[in-house]
Amino acid sequence: MARYKLPNLKEGRSFWSRIKFRYKLSFFNESALEEVWSFRLSLLSVIGTVLIFAAFLIAVTALFITQTSIRNLLPGYLDVEIRKEIVENAMRADSLGYLLQVQSRYLENIVGILSGTTVVDSVRQLASDSQASDYNIARGEKELAFVNHFEEEERYSLSDKTVATGTDGQFFYRPVKGSVSAGFAPEKKHYGIDLVAAPRESVLATQSGTVVYNGYDPKFGNVIHIQHTNGFISIYKHNDVVLKETGDPVWAGEAIALIGNTGHLTTGSHLHFELWFRGQPLNPSEYIEF
Numbered sequence: 001m002a003r004y005k006l007p008n009l010k011e012g013r014s015f016w017s018r019i020k021f022r023y024k025l026s027f028f029n030e031s032a033l034e035e036v037w038s039f040r041l042s043l044l045s046v047i048g049t050v051l052i053f054a055a056f057l058i059a060v061t062a063l064f065i066t067q068t069s070i071r072n073l074l075p076g077y078l079d080v081e082i083r084k085e086i087v088e089n090a091m092r093a094d095s096l097g098y099l100l101q102v103q104s105r106y107l108e109n110i111v112g113i114l115s116g117t118t119v120v121d122s123v124r125q126l127a128s129d130s131q132a133s134d135y136n137i138a139r140g141e142k143e144l145a146f147v148n149h150f151e152e153e154e155r156y157s158l159s160d161k162t163v164a165t166g167t168d169g170q171f172f173y174r175p176v177k178g179s180v181s182a183g184f185a186p187e188k189k190h191y192g193i194d195l196v197a198a199p200r201e202s203v204l205a206t207q208s209g210t211v212v213y214n215g216y217d218p219k220f221g222n223v224i225h226i227q228h229t230n231g232f233i234s235i236y237k238h239n240d241v242v243l244k245e246t247g248d249p250v251w252a253g254e255a256i257a258l259i260g261n262t263g264h265l266t267t268g269s270h271l272h273f274e275l276w277f278r279g280q281p282l283n284p285s286e287y288i289e290f
Contacts, residue, residue, distance in 0.1 A: 019043040172206045172288045173253045175236065176271050180290050184283040191281040192235065192274030195290065199240070199269045203257040205250045206234045206275070206288070214246045220272065221262025226250060230277075237272035238263050 019042065026038035178197030182190065205226055212233075213225035220237040224244060227233055240260025250256055261269045275282045284290075 019047070170207070170230070170232075170287070171252075172275075172284075173204050174288055174290060175204050175206050175234075175273050176201055176259060178259075178271070178290075180285070181270060184281075184285060186281055191276075192237075192272050193284050193290070195271045195273060197259045197269065197271060199259060199261075201259040202255040203236055203239060203259060203271055205252055205254050205256050206273075207232065208252045209234075209250060211244045211246050211248045211250060211256075214242055214244065217263060219263050219265045221260060221266065222257070224257055226256070233276040235272075235274040235276070237274075238266045238270060240269075 022040045022042045024038060024040050027036045028034060029036050176195050176197045178195040178201070180193055181196045182194035184190070184193055207226075207228040209226045209228035209232075211224060212227045213223065215223060217223050217237075222239040222242050223235065223237045224239065224242050225233060225235050236257055238260055239257035240262060241258045242256070243258070244250060244256045259269055259271055266272075273284055275284045275287065
């Protein structure tokens with residue numbers, strides 16, 4: 001005779017249901033048999049609490065190790081730190097050694113100047129040694145006669161001779177992107193051009209050089225002058241802010257100021273740009289494409 005077995009409900013319960021099943025944990029007073037404290041928990045909450053506590057403990061331990069000297073006890077870590085410090089110390093020692101050599105040579109030059117026995121600089125000595133041999137090819141008789149004849153004709157030439165400005169091969173950066181609102185007019189004492197641009201637009205150095213003046217003028221506002229090679233001087237007026245100080249070296253195309261509207265002789269945001277050569281004003285439009 002076949003027997004029918006009732007299904008076991010516990011065996012049929014899923015794993016997820018079992019770990020979510022909540023149990024009650026109670027604390028009793030043994031003498032009074034009174035419940036003092038109780039709370040409910042499940043297997044899932046216990047596992048989650050343990051994992052969170054373990055992660056927190058690992059993070060705290062890692063932070064403590066990396067931020068304290070205990071990290072030096074880790075195998076291999078101290079070797080990396082020592083190697084890094086050795087490299088940094090070697091670089092510092094090399095830099096200090098070079099500075100000491102430069103300072104020593106400087107002091108030797110000072111002593112030589114004061115005593116009248118100036119030591120010739122090694123670089124100049126090498127340059128003079130390299131020029132000791134004369135590699136110039138002597139001129140022939142025909143070439144020498146032609147040169148003498150040409151110089152003799154030019155000496156008595158009555159043609160109009162203009163002074164060379166030295167602009168051959170010179171390249172000038174456009175100081176600012178803008179439109180020309182007033183041109184070069186020396187008869188009106190307007191020795192430059194006015195360029196209208198957006199407020200606080202960067203003003204660029206037209207050539208490399210050295211800042212020889214940086215100050216404020218009641219008429220022209222914040223002004224900066226740059227001395228360039230071959231006798232050129234560029235002037236920038238009505239700036240809002242000047243970014244360079246007197247004596248600072250500047251590169252061609254480097255920002256030296258910001259477009260502004262400072263000074264009495266201005267009606268809007270613009271740059272007044274002047275270009276001078278050996279005391280003579282030049283028309284910037286003849287040398288720069290605006």
